[in-house]
Amino acid sequence: MTAVIIDGKEIASKKKVEIAQEVQKLKELGITPGLAVVLVGNNHASRTYVTNKEKTCRDLGMYSVLIELPEEASQEELLSKIKELNENPAIHGILVQLPLPKHIDEIRVIESISPLKDVDGFHPINIGRMMTGQDAFLPCTPYGIMVLLEEMGISVAGKHVVVVGRSNIVGKPVGQLFLNQHATVTYCHSRTKDLQFHTSQADIIVAAVGIANFIKADHVKEGAVVIDVGINRNEAGKLCGDVAFDEVSEKAGYITPVPKGVGPMTITMLMYNTLKSAKNTLRF
Numbered sequence: 001m002t003a004v005i006i007d008g009k010e011i012a013s014k015k016k017v018e019i020a021q022e023v024q025k026l027k028e029l030g031i032t033p034g035l036a037v038v039l040v041g042n043n044h045a046s047r048t049y050v051t052n053k054e055k056t057c058r059d060l061g062m063y064s065v066l067i068e069l070p071e072e073a074s075q076e077e078l079l080s081k082i083k084e085l086n087e088n089p090a091i092h093g094i095l096v097q098l099p100l101p102k103h104i105d106e107i108r109v110i111e112s113i114s115p116l117k118d119v120d121g122f123h124p125i126n127i128g129r130m131m132t133g134q135d136a137f138l139p140c141t142p143y144g145i146m147v148l149l150e151e152m153g154i155s156v157a158g159k160h161v162v163v164v165g166r167s168n169i170v171g172k173p174v175g176q177l178f179l180n181q182h183a184t185v186t187y188c189h190s191r192t193k194d195l196q197f198h199t200s201q202a203d204i205i206v207a208a209v210g211i212a213n214f215i216k217a218d219h220v221k222e223g224a225v226v227i228d229v230g231i232n233r234n235e236a237g238k239l240c241g242d243v244a245f246d247e248v249s250e251k252a253g254y255i256t257p258v259p260k261g262v263g264p265m266t267i268t269m270l271m272y273n274t275l276k277s278a279k280n281t282l283r284f
């Protein structure tokens with residue numbers, strides 16, 4: 001079998017057109033969705049992501065502001081910036097780019113963002129609401145994965161999903177979103193015994209471990225859906241995912257590539273969440 005490649009870039013483009021149309025409608029009502037992105041330090045990859053977020057905001061007709069703090073900025077400085085943004089009515093979404101420098105407590109920072117403006121969906125209130133099936137800002141990468149599957153017409157209910165990885169921003173929440181859609185979910189991680197035993201039974205595998213080419217053809221059941229969340233560099237410095245794409249695509253039914261698979265959906269869902277937050281202000 002040769003897998004159907006899930007074109008995340010194309011699906012993201014389609015979603016962005018829909019978001020831009022909604023933004024225009026909202027602007028006619030006098031509301032311009034506004035996103036504040038906070039970048040602390042000089043992480044090269046983070047700077048690239050933040051630049052892309054700002055550009056996408058502008059392309060979709062939204063307002064965006066970038067707040068840059070130096071690597072040595074204190075936690076108090078960062079918290080006071082977030083407080084200002086929480087109180088600013090032109091800002092509907094606040095995002096602090098991760099990872100943060102080691103001396104800053106990530107959890108404390110995330111908890112300081114108003115849950116009403118937490119467009120990353122990382123605040124415990126939004127996570128709790130997601131877990132209990134209530135309306136919430138959903139974390140962008142997990143949400144993007146669910147939209148990719150929906151757009152491809154891949155049903156989830158009753159499927160066995162194996163999530164490899166248990167990070168707070170991808171592994172844990174994506175499993176919960178699958179559970180919310182009636183899948184049977186197994187979490188695997190670095191201490192799982194006999195990973196292959198679990199993954200080879202999966203109808204859908206989500207690989208989010210951060211190790212280049214970690215999931216091989218032997219891990220995958222014939223015809224399975226393979227979602228690759230990894231963004232790694234191989235020995236040659238080439239961008240690659242957690243899945244050994246060439247061999248796995250010979251066996252899977254569907255597969256996301258890296259790049260242009262899950263990645264483009266992350267920023268798209270951030271725009272969606274910012275639009276949703278701006279629309280929420282109409283309710284008050």
Ligand SMILES: Nc1nc2c(c(=O)[nH]1)N[C@@H](CN(C=O)c1ccc(C(=O)N[C@@H](CCC(=O)O)C(=O)O)cc1)CN2
Pocket residue numbers: 049095096097098099120140141169231239258259260261262263264265266267
């Ligand atoms: N506050 C947040 N921090 C981080 C998040 C997040 O959702 N919120 N996620 C990641 C980084 N990230 C967005 O911030 C992100 C990662 C990757 C991509 C993407 O489009 N990747 C491309 C390839 C990019 C490349 O060439 O390097 C792809 O897969 O096609 C977008 C956003 C950690 N931090």
